Amino acid sequence: MLVPPPLSLYIHIPWCVQKCPYCDFNSHALKAEIPELDYIDALIEDLDTDLAAYNLQQDNRKLHSIFIGGGTPSLISAPEIGRLLEAVSQRIPFSDDIEITMEANPGTVEAGRFTAYREVGVNRISIGIQSFQDEKLKRLGRIHGSQEAIKAAQLATEAGLNSFNIDLMHGLPDQSVADALSDLKQAIALNPPHLSWYQLTIEPNTLFYSKPPVLPDDDDLWDIFEQGHQLLAEAGYVQYEISGYSKPGLQCRHNLNYWRFGDYLGIGCGAHGKISFADGTITRTVKVKHPRGYLNPAKPYLDQATSVAASERPFEFFMNRFRLLESCPKQDYIDRTGLPVSTIEQPIEWALGKGYLEDLGTEWQITEHGKLFLNDLLAAFVDEGDQQ
Structure with missing residues (x-):
């Protein structure tokens, strides 16, 4: 007998200032102003369609976590993020301790922005820093510099959030062991409650795939991981997942639900979802990928729905x-x-x-x-x- 597991919600914001050469996510470089009012309206309608199709409002499951990813969600204004979260709360009851995470790019965050997001319901921020070295950031196509990265982490600390995460990469082009560990030490010095520390991988359909950079060899990668893991442990971080480290009790609840084979609705361009039902059915969904198609009122939001066979x-x-x-x-x-x-x-x-x-x-x-x-x-x- 299949028991419906905890329920989460993933919301995809597809736009970025520019596309990074390593990124294989469904993201689109800005060519004009974001149609944020229309897009938030579409997200709400997308959610309504899912709730009706899967009869989830009769399910009695509360929402365990929300993750707003991208793209660069911090390109969307705080009032519109607030309108979206309010609409979600009117449709699905929130658990008392719901975790609401939003990704942010240091290059799109100015003073006070994190506080504004907190005031509309976001209680956890994930900052895509990747490196604290300007030369490496330039190679990665990031729009921020090292000082903006440090400032963003400081703003997150001051914003009164429940938690925040720093995304940091290692194994970068022409990166030495010392460079990688220097990045990690800087991240640790900022004292984030959570650190996602992961190795750069070259994915198909990216610029790095067509023009591969020179990456550290396996011996250097092992030294980076071994020494970095020791630094994190000494600083009080506990590894709970392949690339996830946190202070005790501050793991990312949304990601834990993924890895524990929990359920999640996915709304927005190209968003993936997984829903389990008491009759034993498990359905995976994928939404229309391109913003132009997603925002076309003549087209459905759903692109694919497949049953997961036994x-x-x-x-x-x-x-x-x-x-x-x-x-x-x-x-x-x-x-x-x-x-x-x-x-x-x-x-x-x-x-x-x-x-x-x-x-x-x-x-x-x-x-x-x-x-x-x-x-x-x-x-x-x-x-x-x-x-x-």
Whole structure:
């Protein structure tokens, strides 16, 4: 029996000042003024369409978290963000401790802006800093400089938010181990409650893919990770996810819901969603990608809706769950996939034999060895749902 999990909402704002050469997200460089009134209206209508289609207002689930991503959401004014959040709250009840995160670019934030967002309901900001070195920022196509990055983190500290995150990359073009660790030390000095520290990867359909830069070699990348992890631990940060570090109790609740195979509505250009139903159905959705099509009143907001087959659920569940360092309750597998544990008996036994997993009785724990062979571990769960 599938038990509908916690519910989140992802809201996509597609516009950026300019497209970064490493970015494969659905973002579009500004060519004119943002039609923010029309876009907020469309987001609200998109949400209404989802709620009616999936009968979610009869679901009795409260909204656990909201994440406003992009693109650059901080290009949208605080009053319009407030209008959007008010409309959402009128349609879906909020949990008492709801986490509402908004991404921001240091180059689009002036003094007092974070306070204005807080006043309309945003209680967590994620700042896309990526580096504190001007030369590296220029290579990455970022519109801000190092001093703007530092100032943005200081403004977030002063704004009275529940939490804020710094996004920081390592493994940048021509980056030395010392450069990467210098960036990390500067981030730690700003004392963010949460740090997303992740390696630059070259993705298809990006400028870096067509014109690859020179990146650090594997030995340097390992030194950066090993020494950086030690710096973070010494500063009181706990790694709870592959690239997520936080002060105790300040993990990103929205991301935790993703990795625990929770549910989320996705509204906005190209937004993805996942919804589970008591009848055992799990549906994934994708919205119309381009702003022009999304804002066309003659077109639907939904681009794709696909059912997640039983055969796909074991892999999908563990692909998400094994990003987390916490143990995985066996009951979560039953509740979130609607499948009995017997459907994965063979791959679990194989993983235990390989030392990739540890059986804790009511939970499974991925081992340090298992993290090194994560792709092999996940491959074992492909099509296991056919055994039900």
